[in-house]
Amino acid sequence: MKKRILSISLAAAIILMAVGIAKTLPSRAEKSKVITSQSISTAVEAEYPQLGDIQQTTHATGKLRATHRYEIFAQADGQLLSSANKFKQGATYRKGQVVLAIDQQEYKMSLLAQKSEFITLATGVLPDLKTDYPEAYPLWHQYLSDLNIHHKLPQLPATDSEQLRFFLTGKGIYSNYYNIKSSEEKLDKYTIYAPFDGVVTDSKIEAGTAVRSGTELGTMISSKSFDLEVTVPLKEMAQIKIGTKAKLSSTEIDGEWSGQVIRISGDIDQASQSVKVFIRTSGASLREGMFLNAEIKGAPFKHAMSIDRKMIDNNQKIWAIKDGKLHRQQVTVLATEGPIAIIQGVDEGTALLKTVIKSAYEGMPVHIAKKS
Structure with a gap:
């Protein structure tokens, strides 16, 4: 009987001890978890952008149009003489040469x-x-x-x-x-002379045709210079001025041509929020109607730096690394160019986070991983 009572008492004591241990386990685990999460330092990549003068390049595509274009209309009544036989598409004329003559x-x-x-x-x-x-x-x-x-x-x-x-x-x-x-x-006005060295791009008449004042006769252009019309996003216009240089190229023919901004439209396209920019250029292989790619070199941004644009949030803030922790820092985005953003507002030599961390927070412990 005594042995039975002793066994029951021992079993009860064991059960009570097990329950007590079970109650203490969650709090210890939770405490251990908190301590671990606060003490673990995440390995990250960092970059140290340098301050300097950074030039922005704007890319655009447009179509060439002759700088000097002469739409020819009759300003007298009469019959076109034999000179009209030569007035065909592709015919060339020197300045001052008779282009067309009407019987006078x-x-x-x-x-x-x-x-x-x-x-x-x-x-x-x-x-x-x-x-x-x-x-x-x-x-x-x-x-x-x-x-x-x-x-x-x-x-x-x-x-x-x-x-x-x-x-x-x-x-x-x-x-x-x-x-x-x-x-x-x-x-x-019965005789029409070439106003410049040029080529006929359109002819609408034949010799012997009777014309009246106002009749359209054709078109003549100069192939010595062209204007390239491109559209540039409004946000990239701050660094583009009259006289800004541009490098032009074609996907159809080899070669590069230099150009210069000569005109900038005074209004904007409301749908695309872009501005028309006109670039003057010249070249023996250029033709009216060609499409060219333009790289417009804007004025450089002073005391700026370039970083990966994906590291900037919608509020123009980035993560800086100071004393082994992440800190939010406000910057000014001057321009974006592809995957790169040009910014100001960061001291030279500051370590900036280069690794995207979705769960990053202010004061998060990090350490800069060593490159292998």
Whole structure:
């Protein structure tokens, strides 16, 4: 009986001891877990960006357009002469060379008749000049003696006399003179000269075609210089100015060409938030309508550094490593270029986190892993 009571008491004591140990185990494990999590230092990679002048490169693509472009329209009525036979796409002309000519014979005859009437009218006032304005007579006599109806009318003799001007106006001298000068200007428009060395890119007529004033005849361009139109994101425009240099290349032909920004649009595309930039360039192998890639070298950012842009959060903050712990640091993002961000706001030599840690927090213990 005593043995039985002793066995039961021993069993009860063992059970109570087991329950007590079980209650203490979770708290110890939890305590051990907390201590471990606070004391473990995570191995990370770090970078030490250097301060300096960093130049941003903007990449864009655009289409070439000739700098000098001449849309040719008829400014007189008549029939195109044989010179139109040469006015074909690809034809080249030197500056001042006749490009197109419209038959002017009928109009020229009408102009000669106007000049003859003017000479008759001016000759009729000579007796009055000799009597009433003797000081003006020699000038007008010499003027009429030198006239040649096959040449353009020279400028009328000048006079300081108001009475003489009234007299000549009353005789219709001035009105006839300026009508003839207007007709001479129109006669010049029957012949079209090349305004520059260029090539015909479009022809819409044939020799013998009757044209009227305003008829479109074709297009001529100069192949000596071109403008490349590209669009640049608004956020990258701060470093691009008039005169900024650019390097141009093509995916279709070999070669590189230098260019320079000559114009910047004053407005922006609201949909894409971009700005049109025009780059002047030249080259023997360039053609209007070609697509070129542009690398625009903006003005350098002073006292800046470049880091991996994925290490910057939406609030423009990065993780810096100080005394073995992570610390948030505010920076200023000046520009982004592909995977790189150009920033300011960090002292030179500061260790910056290069490893992405999703669970990173302020004061997190870290140590910089040694490179093998």
